[in-house]
Amino acid sequence: MIMKKIMLFVLSILGIMAYGQDTRSTTKSSNDELAHKIDALIRPIANSNNFSGTVLVKKNGDVILSKSYGYADRENQIKNTRASQFFIGSLSAMFTAVAILQLVEEGKISLDDKLTKFIPGFPKGDKITIHHLLTERSGLPRFVSQTNGTYDKMIESAHTLDALVDYIKILEPIAEPGEKYRHSGTSFILLAKVIEIVSGESFGAYLKNHIFSPLNMTHTGHYAYTMKYGDVPHLALGYEQQGVTELERARLIHWSTKIGHASIYSNAEDLEKFAQAMMYNTLLSADSWKKMTNSYYGTSLGYGISNKPQGDYRRYYRSGGSPGFSSYFAVYPDEGLTVIMLSNIHIHVPYFNVPKIASIFFGEPYEQLNLVSPRYVNNDLAQKLLGTFQFDENFYNPNGTVTVSYADGMLLSDGAPMIPVVGADGEIVKFINRQFWSRLEFVRDSTGHFSKLKFDGFTGTKKAMPKKN
Secondary structure, three states, X not given: OHHHHHHHHHHHHHHHHHHHHHHHXXXXXXXXXXXXXXXXXXXXXXXXXXXXXXXXXXXXXEEEEEEEEOEEEOOOOEEOOOOXXXXXXXXHHHHHHHHHHHHHHOOOOOOOOEHHHOOOOOOOOOOOEHHHHHOOOOOOOOOOOOOOOHHHHHOOOOOOHHHHHHHHHOOOOOOOXXXXXXXXXXXXXXXXXXXXXXXXOOHHHHHHHHHHOOOOOOOOEEOXXXXXXXXXXXEOOOEEEEOOOEEEEOOOOOHHHHOOOOOEEEOHHHHXXXXXXXXXXXXXXXXXXHHHHOOOOOOOEOOOOEEOOEOOEOOEEEEEEEOOEEEEEEEEOOOOEEEEEEEOEOOOXXXXXXXXXXXXXXXXXXXXXXXXXXXXXXXXXXXXXXXXXXXXXXOOOOOOEEEEEEEOOEEEEOOEEEEEEEOOOOXXXXXXXXXXXXXXXXXXXOOOOEEEEXXXXXXEEEOOOOOOO
């Protein structure tokens, strides 16, 4: 009887072990299949010179895909690796927001504090709160859109934070604080100055001491005004689109001019550590993380990050684009899923493909583009598509237009090359605006003419051509 019990016990243990091995085997097989599908989505885009960088997908700490594509330095044929670092554009704002909330938790500042408390004499600063700055509703104009060329000249050289603040002081407000959202670097530059004043540390030192080092983000930093490109050993070079297939080196800028909102360089593995902090409430209390990822003013925008579901799945995300670089950071907290895509080509491939990667993970349908051929559009088809299309107030540029033109065998939308997308029969079915990676589909009316243009989820109507005298 005793021997029988022993045998049953041993058999039960072996069964549990076998079940565990089978579960691990099934999980690995499933992850391998997901990785294959994700790679199949990204590889054609990389092979056509539209993506170069790193993709990282992790669930509950397990790597589903960690892969690099293309070149960090095309001229010298140096490939991107997991160690490659990229400027992450507006993803930088997440770290500025965390720093502010840390100082709030310490009782050193309040979200209701006025800007003049920290920068006395700032125009209308007695009406602008820290909350307004975090939600980009300060009423100040876009720092990057000054038409007199001052900003374009400014970003070519290093600038101190004080010099940038002095420049912002002379900008004319466009609205009362709290009234109007304006995505710009202006608010986050001012927040960087608040961080320095309150903490007594430089902006870069504060982020390193209170965010990067505690999370062991050893490949992440702020590009200070004293730095030059060679100071970051694994930093990828940035590229811009040229024509339908080619690339050229991006304009060199000094990233110190983007302090607070786009001055951070990092790699995918470091950013995933930040995602873990967000999901497990480190660096900040659960209450502060909730404030950061909340939605304000009836929008999806929080503090430096957005909160908008992807279908039925809760999602926190931020996208970034800057000269030579494009990025996307997404956390699906209920699934423990993180998807990060960093590119050293300034084409908005990450913005449109990270959600597709998540769809692959969720087992939902997604679009696989065929960008192989043809590269050029014949004149007969092109002439039928040319024109200016009027969009409504819901468009990216409210009540704006998109003009389709034709030159050197290429269709252009507002000057950006349009990549033909072909169906299984080899016929063109739509186009991709190469700069923004937006979908363009021309729609025929009852007479057979292409009278409408679908631009992503928006529809524009072709304007009547002016009559020739």
